[in-house]
Amino acid sequence: xxxxxxxxxxxxxxxxxxxxxxxxxxxxxxxxxxxxxxxxxxxxxxxxxxxxxxxxxxxxxxxxxxxxxxxxxxxxxxxxxx
Amino acid sequence: xxxxxxxxxxxxxxxxxxxxxxxxxxxxxxxxxxxxxxxxxxxxxxxxxxxxxxxxxxxxxxxxxxxxxxxxxxxxxxxxxxxxxxxxxxxxxxxxxxxxxxxxxxxxxxxxxxxxxxxxxxxxxxxxxxxxxxxxxxxxxxxxxxxxxxxxxxxxxxxxxxxxxxxxxxxxxxxxxxxxxxxxxxxxxxxxxxxxxxxxxxxxxxxxxxxxxxxxxxxxxxxxxxxxxxxxxxxxxxxxxxxxxxxxxxxxxxxxxxxxxxxxxxxxxxx
Numbered sequence: 001x002x003x004x005x006x007x008x009x010x011x012x013x014x015x016x017x018x019x020x021x022x023x024x025x026x027x028x029x030x031x032x033x034x035x036x037x038x039x040x041x042x043x044x045x046x047x048x049x050x051x052x053x054x055x056x057x058x059x060x061x062x063x064x065x066x067x068x069x070x071x072x073x074x075x076x077x078x079x080x081x082x
Numbered sequence: 083x084x085x086x087x088x089x090x091x092x093x094x095x096x097x098x099x100x101x102x103x104x105x106x107x108x109x110x111x112x113x114x115x116x117x118x119x120x121x122x123x124x125x126x127x128x129x130x131x132x133x134x135x136x137x138x139x140x141x142x143x144x145x146x147x148x149x150x151x152x153x154x155x156x157x158x159x160x161x162x163x164x165x166x167x168x169x170x171x172x173x174x175x176x177x178x179x180x181x182x183x184x185x186x187x188x189x190x191x192x193x194x195x196x197x198x199x200x201x202x203x204x205x206x207x208x209x210x211x212x213x214x215x216x217x218x219x220x221x222x223x224x225x226x227x228x229x230x231x232x233x234x235x236x237x238x239x240x241x242x243x244x245x246x247x248x249x250x251x252x253x254x255x256x257x258x259x260x261x262x263x264x265x266x267x268x269x270x271x272x273x274x275x276x277x278x279x280x281x282x283x284x285x286x287x288x289x290x291x292x293x294x295x296x297x298x299x300x301x302x303x304x305x306x307x308x309x310x311x312x313x314x315x316x317x318x319x320x321x322x323x324x325x326x327x328x329x330x331x332x333x334x335x336x337x338x339x340x341x342x343x344x345x346x347x348x349x350x351x352x353x
Contacts, residue, residue: 012174013186013319035150039173039188041314051174051187074187076220079315 002071004055012056016049017069024048032058032066044075103127105136105157109144112160113152122146122349126342127157133338138207139328140200141167141193143306145181146350153177154191164194169306173317180213180352184307186222186319191306195327197227197235197299205330206299207272208237210306211343212265213352214321222318223309224269225325227300235299237271238309238316265320268340274330282336290333323352 007015019027019040027038032054040048055066102110106124115123123144130136142157150171159166170192171177174185184190210224226236267284274280279291302310306325309316324343331339 016187033150035154035171036175036177037170037172039190041173041188049188051185051189053174053176053185053187053189057176076187076317077315079220079309080313 003069004052004067004071007052007071012052014074015052015071016043016074017052017055017066018072019048019050019069021048023069027063027066030060030063032060032063038063042077043072044077047072049074103131109155109157109160112155112162113147115147115152118350119146122346123157125349126346129342129345130339133335133342135331135335135339135342138331138335139326141195141325141327143169143325144346145323145325148179149177150175153182167193167195169193175307179350181321181323182307183214183321184318186216186317188317190308190310190314190317192310193304193306193327195304196301197304198301201235201299203296203298204273204276204278206235207270207326207328207331207336208235209268209270209324209326209339209343210237210322211268211324211347212320213323213347215265216319216321221309221316222320223305223307223316224318224320224322225304225306225327227302227304227310229300229302229311233298233300236309237269239265239318239320268324268343270326270331270336270339272331272336274332278330280331280333280336282340286337286340288333288336323347323350 024040027040030038032038038050038054040050043049055069058064058066102124106127109123110120123146126144139158144157145153147153154169156167162168173188173190175189176183208225222239224237228234228236269283271281276296277292277294281289302312304310304327305314307318308314
């Protein structure tokens with residue numbers, strides 16, 4: 001399993017943190033830092049994910065567990081308009 | 083005390099600068115910025131007013147101070163409310179003294195400015211100052227919104243690294259693209275009539291389009307750092323140091339806005 005400690009800053013946009021549906025629901029409308037909110041989205045395979053930046057920059061003590069999330073390769077959903 | 087912990091009129095005069103503009107002071111007080119951040123912001127307001135652009139603005143985001151808490155404020159109305167078009171950042175966004183870096187995955191900012199209620203179809207400008215490049219495989223949205231291929235008004239970067247586009251697109255579909263050696267710099271798309279579209283890029287050249295384009299604005303709030311829609315996509319990986327949105331600008335006003343923004347970034351040392 002790949003975690004934050006395994007990647008460099010230059011790889012932040014290549015990976016995302018994998019969430020369960022329950023974890024995703026708990027992050028909705030919650031701040032990971034002052035004036036910065038979690039934004040779980042779904043990837044190409046409908047996994048719920050957050051960015052590495054949200055994991056690294058999280059200072060909200062209620063959600064520090066996001067730093068332990070397993071990382072997967074980011075595969076964006078195709079645009080509905082293209 | 084009008085200055086709080088920010089900057090005083092006396093300090094500015096001692097440095098041979100201009101007195102603090104009242105609108106700039108409101109922003110300085112709200113953000114708590116000091117020193118060069120404050121003097122540069124004051125000069126930006128003075129320059130926009132001198133060019134008669136200020137009254138055409140609905141939102142100006144100078145992105146100074148280095149944190150989400152200072153970057154969120156609208157220079158036009160620095161109240162911490164949705165009604166003042168204060169930004170709410172979500173997802174992977176990194177804040178620093180250079181501005182905001184959207185991470186290219188899910189980072190964006192909501193302006194709370196509904197495009198259909200705040201803009202008419204043919205009177206709008208959208209601008210963004212980019213200060214770090216990014217290479218991606220998908221288009222990336224800078225500012226605006228799109229709810230269908232026929233309701234589409236935004237600035238974005240296509241997959242090519244050297245091109246940015248302005249989409250005043252409704253029906254028939256058009257876009258104006260400017261090729262540049264870099265994405266870094268000031269970009270602005272504007273329309274002042276259904277057949278008057280102007281687009282300026284970092285090289286300062288005005289590209290004009292006279293096709294008649296009809297249509298409407300998207301009935302969603304304008305987003306920064308993504309293609310805002312009923313579902314957001316095309317999240318941007320670029321770094322930004324300025325955004326603005328407002329009424330359409332003439333070619334002279336486009337150039338004046340570019341000059342004011344460039345001077346602002348130069349003073350802050352973050353071009």
